[in-house]
Amino acid sequence: MVSKKVSVEVQKSGKIVHNPELCRGCRICEVACSAYHEGICSAQLSRIHVVPDDLALEFPAYICQQCEYPSCYYACPKKDKSMCIYIETGARYINLDECLRCGKCYCACPFTPSLIWVSEENDKKMYYKCDLCRGRENGPICVEVCPRGALTYAKRGKLK
C-alpha cells in the first residue's frame, strides 16, 4: 500500500533564470509582472523581487524556482484545485479562487526568503507566486521586458 505521505512525482516545469551579473536593478520586471497579474504597478505584488544593493552594486533577485519536487504543491491541502500544475509549461501556480489562504505552501517553500509571497488585502492574506505567466501568448512578461537579457526562460527539460 502506498502511504498517503509519499509524494507523487509531478510533471517538470520550465523556470525563470535570473543572472545577477547582467541585472542592473531597473526593476522593470517587477512593475511589468504586477501590472500583468494585478493591474497594479508594485514591487511587493510582483512575483519576482529584485533587491539591489545600490551602494555595493549587487543585484540579486528572488523568483520561484518551480522545483522538480515542489514542496508547496505537496503541502497544499487542496492540491490541483488551489496549488496546481499548468499542463503546458509545468508551472506550479496558485488558483486564488480556491485558495484557503492557510499559508502551508508559503511555509513549505525550501528557500529563504520564501519564494511564495504574501500580501494583506482587505484583512485577508493573499499568497502568490510565479506562474510563468500562464496562458500569456509571448511567455513570461518579465523576460520580455528585461532590457538587459538578465532574465531568461528555461523551458522544461533544458535545465539542470
Place this chain on the structure above:
Amino acid sequence: MSQLYGWMGKILRIDIGSGETTTEDTSKYVPEFIGGKGIATRIAWNELKPGIGPYDPENMLMFMTGPFTGTLVPTSGRGSVCGISPRIYPTPWFTYGTMGGDWAAELKYAGFDAVIIKGNSQKLVYLWINDGRVEILDAKEMAGLDTFVTQHYLKEKHGKRSQVVCIGPAGENRVLWSTIQHKLSNSIGDAGLGAVMGAKKLKAIAIRGTGGVRIAKPDKFIKICREIAELIKGGSTYYPHPIDLPFRRPIGPENQQCSHGCPLGCGKLYKNVPAGITVGSGTRNMMSHCEDLVFIHGEAETKYPTKDIKGIYHGDMYTRETKAFGEMIGTELQALCEGLGLSSAFPINYYPWFWVCIENGVTEIEGVKLEPDNAKFWAEFMRKVACREDSFGDIFAEDMMRAVDLLDLPPIVKKAAKFQFPMWGQPAHRQGRAYESQPSPLWINTMLHWIIDSRDAMASHHQSSFVVGWFPPHNEGKGGTPDSNMEKLKAAYKKAFGTSEGIEPGFENIDGKTRLAIWQDNRAQIKDSLLICDWVFPAILHTFPSREEYLEAEDYYGDIDAEAKMIAPLTGLDIDTEYIDKAGERIRNLDRAIAIRNYDRSRKIDTTGEWIYEYPEKSDGTKLDMELFNTILDSYYGFRGWDKNTGRPTRTKLEELGLTNVADELKRLGKLSMT
C-alpha cells in the same frame, strides 16, 4: 472620494517644527497640474507668499512624484524637489530640481504622491515613512556623516529595501551648492535645495512601501509602454545611435540606468575601483553620467572662432581643457564629492576659473594655494567647502557668483566667473557659449529657456540642445555626426509640427523658432510633472539601436503623443496631447506668476544674461545684436500671450488656462499685464 488611478491620492504634509503631520487629497490638484513640479507650483502659488526666504520655516521642501512614477512607463522612476532656493543669484527664489533613483517610486508604494515639509526643526531629525505612516526621528547619530554612510546606516535600521534621500556635511552646513543625495550619484544638485534641507535640520528621509500604483486599463497600458520602450531603445536623443562615448555606449554590463523603470543605461559604472591614492583607501563604486565625468575623463577645450574673438579670448571668454585624473583618482574625487553632498557638476566650471585666477596673478586665495592640476587640491577644496572650514571654505561654500562678490579679485577674473555662471548664478550648460557648442538655430532655443527659467534651464530642456548630435560635424569635429541627414531631420520636425522652421539654421523665420521654444518649454513642465527622463522625452526623434539602422531609416520621427498615449490608459482619464500641451502651458504661466508676484520678475530681469549671446557661438560664429535679440524676445512673449514690455501674462492668457484667480491676485497687486 473615489480612488484614483495613476496617482496615489494622498499628499503628506509635515511641519517638522511642530511635529504635526496631515494629509491632503491629490485630487485637489489633478489632472489640471498633472503631478510633480506642476502640483508643487500650484502649492507654491497658494502658500509661498512674497517675502519668504529660503531658510525661513515657512519655506517648503516639496518631494514630488508624478502619475508615471513607479510604473511601467519607460524612464519613469524620477522625482522632483521644489522650494525656494538660496542658490539662485542674485535673488533666492522658487525653483525645482529632478533626480532619478528609486525613492520616488518607493514613496508612491508607501501611499503618497508627495511629501511637503515646512517648519525648521530645532535638532537634527530624519523622517521614516513606512506604508502610510510617518515618524520624525532623532538623527543626532548621523550628524556630519557622509551621504553613503547615512544611507547604509538607515538601510541597516529600516531594512535594505528602504530607500533613502539625505544630505551630507555640505547640506548640514548650508553650502549653497550642496545636494540632496540618493544612491551612488542621484542628486538634486544645482537647484541648491540641499542647503534648505540643512536649514530645516532634516538629515534624511527613509521610505518603505508595499503598496502599488493602480492602472485603469492594464492591458492597454502595458501594450503602449512596450511600444514606447521599443521606440526609445536606441538611447537618449543626444545622438541618433549608440557611439563610444561614456554615456552613449551600446547598453552593456558597464552601464547603468539612473532611474527605476528605465530600460536604458546612460550611466557609466565603476565597480571596485582601487582607491587610496589621494583621499581614502579600499575600493570604490561609482556611477558617472555627464558633467560628473569631468574628474575622470576631463573635458576637451573647445575654442572660439579666433577672428571674432581676438584679444579677449584669454580672460572673460575662457575655457580650457580640463584635467583628466583617470579612472582611479577621478572616481575617488567624484565619490568624495557625492559623499560630502556637493554638486558634482562643479569642476567643469571651477577648473578653468581657477586657471584664469593663476594666469592673472592670483595664485592663492585666502591663504590657499591654487593648484587645479593637483587632485589633492580638489580633495581639500571640497572638504573645506563642505565644512565651511577657514574663510576659504566659507567663501566658496557660497555659489561662485557670491564668492566672487566677497573676494577682492581683478575685474577680468570676476568677469570670467560671470562667463562660467552667466544667469541666475547657475553654471554654463549647453547654451552654446562656454562649453558645448550649439550651432544656429539651436542656441536661440536654449537661450530662450535660460532667460525664462528659474535656474539652469538645460536640466529639463535637453530636448532643445541634444538635437545638436544629429547636426553635421561642427566645433572642430567634436560635435555632430558625419552621417547627418538634415533633410530627414527636417522631415521629422515637419511631421511633428507641420513645419521645420524651428530647426532651420540662420535667423530667418524667427517665429518658427520661438514657437518651437515655447512648445519645448511647455513639454519640459510636463516632463517634470509626469515625471519622465529629460534625455529621452518628448520624443520628437526616435533613436536607433545601430548606425546601420539609422542610415537605412526612412524616417526619424519619434512620437510626440507618447506622453498622452501612456497617461490615458494609466489614469483612465480622457487626456490627449492637446490637454498635455495646455497643462504644460498652465504650469509655466503659474510659475511665471509666482516669479512676478514674489520676485518682480520682468523683461528686465529676464534679459540680465543676454550679454553672453553677444559673443559668437563657437562653431559657426553666429551671434546676437540687441535689435535681433529684441525681435526674438518680442516674438516669444507674443506667442506666450505675455506683455512685450513687462513680460507679464495677460488676463486673457491666464483665463484661457483656467487661472482666473491668479489673474485676480496679480491684478490686486498691480502686477497683471495692462494689455
